[in-house]
Amino acid sequence: MPGPLVLDKFLPYRLSITTNLVSDVIAGAYRSLFGLSIPEWRLVAVLAERSQATQLELGAATRMDKVTVSRASAALTSRALVERTANKDDRRSHRLSLTKSGRALYGQVAPKAIELEERLLAGFSPKEVENLQAMLMRLESAAHRMAE
Amino acid sequence: MPGPLVLDKFLPYRLSITTNLVSDVIAGAYRSLFGLSIPEWRLVAVLAERSQATQLELGAATRMDKVTVSRASAALTSRALVERTANKDDRRSHRLSLTKSGRALYGQVAPKAIELEERLLAGFSPKEVENLQAMLMRLESAAHRMAE
DNA sequence: ATAATCTAGTTTCAAATGATACTAGGTTCA
């Protein structure tokens, strides 16, 4: 017999509450310090890791919709943080990469991101962090299976 | 010296990915089976627990904005799942409660919610679940502190 | 009491999001 339903104990609810709070804090910091939205920040982070990517690849790497990627790319390009070079192999797509000032910005954002994460996880042991990550990934694949 | 930043390991990102996936699955189920949005479902769940509440109280219990609560209440009321009775003490507010058919609906939704949660957590031991909940709450209060 | 202030709930507006349709360019197969 399943336990009674209490919203406060219901995992999807708890997840949502926690994530929304965390996202708000992070988004607020990025916006006020660097004028970046979350989608923009994600693209910058991925481009810093790989230096080159098409929007399709960026969408896959950040799990964002292609529309969201398109908009974030346009915003970053107009601020000259990202540049698009023609893709010889496929003229529909572009190769995106960070510009010099994009890399400079990343140099500032990344340490801040890490600091925020550390403050969030202050009081968690490395083992706990690892454990949390693993559980989130298990939930993710369970949800993925349930979505068929 | 902080580790390098890799988006896939960055906790706020992982949390967001997992939560969005989980939310989509849950929201899809509620919508297609019962025609309920997440905010509506939350109100129903809380009203089932307490039987009476003002919108303000519902907002506090579900951490939702008063606008969101207002809209969800209106939708539920128009479907006659919830009724509003005048509040003698304060004529600006109403006492909301589930109607008979609201309770009947809850009788169907709750087991489904529990089943979904169980499928999500299949493979988690009770101790792991408890642990996860506790970690989420710790994150929540850390985020809360960071929001000042 | 009554003016100033405050609060529960709604309405209005603007921003964010994603589904859909569209455009331009690729691929496949007869």
Added chain:
DNA sequence: TGAACCTAGTATCATTTGAAACTAGATTAT
């Protein structure tokens, strides 16, 4: 080849969300 189909990215539209303004009722201080 060239017709049918497919895909990268953009534009359009409807939906969701929350901030700010608003309304009606409550509270406080003089």
